[in-house]
Amino acid sequence: MFISITQIIISAILIVLILLQERASGLSGVFGGGESEFYAKRRGLERLIFIATIALIIIFALLSLINLIA
Secondary structure (H helix, E strand, O other): OHHHHHHHHHHHHHHHHHHHOOOOOOHHHOOOOOOOOOOOOOOOHHHHHHHHHHHHHHHHHHHHHHHHHO
16 A cells, blocks of 8 residues: 555656656657757756656656565
C-alpha cells in the first residue's frame, strides 16, 4: 500500500517536472526541427530540474520492480 501511494506521488511530481522542461516549442521539436540556436549547457534551475527528473524516474522504476516482486 505504501509503495503504491509513493508511486502516485512520484508520478505527479514527474509530470510537473517534465512539463517544466521546455527545449523546443511546438510539433517541430518532435521531428528535430525548430531549434536554430547552438546547443547550450544546462545551468542553474534548469539543470536541477533535469537531474531531479532523472532521479525520480530511477526511483519510480525501482519502486515498480519492488511492487512487481512483492
